[in-house]
């Protein structure tokens with residue numbers, strides 16, 4: 251039986267009515283990728299308020315690697331509901347926080363002693379990683395990358411690259427942040443070797459900031475919002491080596507790429523690196539908000555007693571949900587499943603690429619995969635309007651996808667890893683039909699306007 255069931259046009263009348271209320275009650279700055287209001291969700295399917303069933307290939311922006319309402323997660327939450335809710339770990343500690351920290355310490359790359367701080371959101375994890383790095387090194391500066399996304403708080407927005415809509419009008423930004431190019435092979439201007447990309451860091455030490463002022467380099471091992479860009483295999487090893495030479499810490503922001511998304515617990519493992527600090531969030535909570543900083547014990551212990559914390563950080567429901575999500579990944583073989591999803595996506599996407607020059611690049615690691623769309627394969631002019639039209643076609647035909655990329659021309663897959671074979675094919679069929687409808691639409695003009 252097909253997973254997708256479109257009963258009304260999408261959006262249906264109930265979603266449209268709610269959208270009118272939303273427009274009056276909620277600021278426009280809070281974007282929505284689809285105009286559909288959710289009523290229920292289970293595994294890889296969302297049912298909207300009009301009774302349409304849509305396949306979810308976005309997973310609430312990569313938060314549902316174990317799927318919606320994953321049974322172990324639901325049981326753990328129910329059990330915790332009968333015990334206690336908020337007591338505040340900083341006032342009265344509880345075991346699930348400790349157990350989740352122990353688990354992340356064991357899973358994170360590196361055979362050294364580790365400690366974990368649990369917080370609420372990805373941005374808060376990045377903020378804390380920077381605080382910890384500064385406390386340890388006693389240096390102020392942070393180096394980040396073009397096309398990076400690290401969050402929307404003042405510090406993390408300052409680390410984020412994309413101007414509109416993330417930064418424009420929100421300055422002034424935090425000082426002592428320096429940005430260098432990321433290893434983006436498809437859009438590289440001067441060679442695509444790991445060495446040529448990694449050279450930009452040494453260059454920055456001469457031209458931009460003295461290495462002895464730098465506390466940390468922060469990088470996403472695979473870019474998330476920036477378009478699922480995958481650097482060459484040796485790139486991060488070279489960066490990390492340069493960092494070590496100058497006693498600079500290397501922070502891997504694994505908020506989107508971690509917790510099985512790429513077929514490993516941490517995407518850093520694909521690059522053979524052991525970051526000093528790692529941030530996680532999103533799929534860590536199995537659908538509840540939680541985030542963490544995991545790192546070398548002596549670095550994590552640099553801030554003084556009372557220097558870290560937050561009222562709701564590591565709330566008990568999220569901690570037990572996190573432990574259950576991790577157990578689900580282990581017991582259901584979701585690391586292997588992520589690899590299989592990535593392989594199947596690549597097979598289908600390479601076929602599409604042979605048919606339509608619109609597909610400039612097909613890339614990814616495991617289940618973190620994407621296509622970058624261009625108007626012309628030679629000039630690589632971003633096909634922003636076409637990308638928007640494809641995402642729209644998809645949701646109108648029962649598949650939720652989201653876009654990415656500094657040039658708004660990437661369709662990314664964040665499909666729950668528990669997706670069935672049939673659902674995966676069904677979703678990929680919708681993407682194929684969307685590509686056909688846009689690519690074969692000769693002479694049409696696609697607006698690049700966001701609204």
Ligand SMILES: Cc1ncc(COP(=O)(O)O)c(C=O)c1O
Pocket residue numbers: 311371372373374376399400401402470474475503504505506507531532
């Ligand atoms: C790599 C990365 N870092 C940080 C964040 C910020 O996380 P949050 O939205 O939970 O604050 C995100 C969110 O998309 C992300 O992808």
